[in-house]
Amino acid sequence: MPDRWTIAFDADDTLWHNERFFRSTQSRFVELLRDHAGEDHLRERLLAAERRNLGRYGFGVKGFVLSMIETAIEVSAARVPASAIGEIMEMGREMLAHPIELLPGVERAVQALAGEARLMLVTKGDLLDQERKLAQSGLGEMFEAVEIVSDKTAPVYAAIFARHGIIPDQAVMVGNSLKSDVIPVLEAGGWGVHVPFETTWELEQAEAPLAHPRFRQLDNLAGLPAMVAQIGL
Known part of the structure; x- marks a missing residue:
């Protein structure tokens, strides 16, 4: 590449x-x-x-x-x-004190990709709470950059891409929210990978952009390394 x-x-x-x-x-x-x-x-x-x-x-x-x-x-x-x-x-x-429990397949998938690409964490929420959860997750050292933002929109992703020198069509965003993790990334020129969770907050629900050429969907993160290899990583 x-x-x-x-x-x-x-x-x-x-x-x-x-x-x-x-x-x-x-x-x-x-x-x-x-x-x-x-x-x-x-x-x-x-x-x-x-x-x-x-x-x-x-x-x-x-x-x-x-x-x-x-x-x-x-x-x-x-x-x-x-x-x-x-x-x-x-x-x-x-x-704010609940212990962190990684979802199935997460640690293995992140470890597999850490040597193949630049890994980032892009999340929204309370700054101190997100920092706490990342520290307790044991995954922190695998991410080269962490962005904790107030909201996830196409301009926010575009600014992140620019700030880190990222070529949009060589960026993959992975998340459980179509509204926050997929659709705005597609609008910003990147790839959006939807990994549905068992429940979704009502304010995060949206229609899947099934016809979009840079949209992908996985049942869980275990299949992520193979999927990103297919799109050219």
């Missing part, structure tokens, strides 16, 4: 478990507020608060906790007890 390829990975629910902690915390939140609203209504109001607050708080645990507090105040007509707010904050602290 005339130039070195770059393979970038998303972090949460691509390399390690994450959404399961949000789902379990949401269930605890619903139980905590069950005297004020029904489950479906609570989940709808919380999702609406998350969508409304993304521009203010960004992605990650802290914004999720603030959205839960906001929802609790709204559905209780400002009568939610301070003890319940304290419990919500404790849920957030537990989420």
Whole structure:
């Protein structure tokens, strides 16, 4: 190959478990507020608060906790007890301390590709939390660059490519979110590899660009080395 390829990975629910902690915390939140609203209504109001607050708080645990507090105040007509707010904050602290569990095939795939291409981590969320998870994952030394961004859009990926001297059509982005990890990368000129996770946050759902020539899909990361070899690495 005339130039070195770059393979970038998303972090949460691509390399390690994450959404399961949000789902379990949401269930605890619903139980905590069950005297004020029904489950479906609570989940709808919380999702609406998350969508409304993304521009203010960004992605990650802290914004999720603030959205839960906001929802609790709204559905209780400002009568939610301070003890319940304290419990919500404790849920957030537990989420920020949960241990890292790599997804199947991740470590082997990353190790196999580390000597063949420049590896990057491109993720969004709380800066300190993402740094903690990367440090605990045991994968940190395999990545030549780490980008923790507030959002993933085509201009953001284009800026990352430019900043690191990456030729877009020799860049592969791997992730579980079509909306964040695939579609904007394709728009920026790179390759998008979708590795679906068991659950997807409602605000990350999108239609798969099946007809796009630089779109690929895998069941899990175990097949990634063979796939990138097929596209020319």
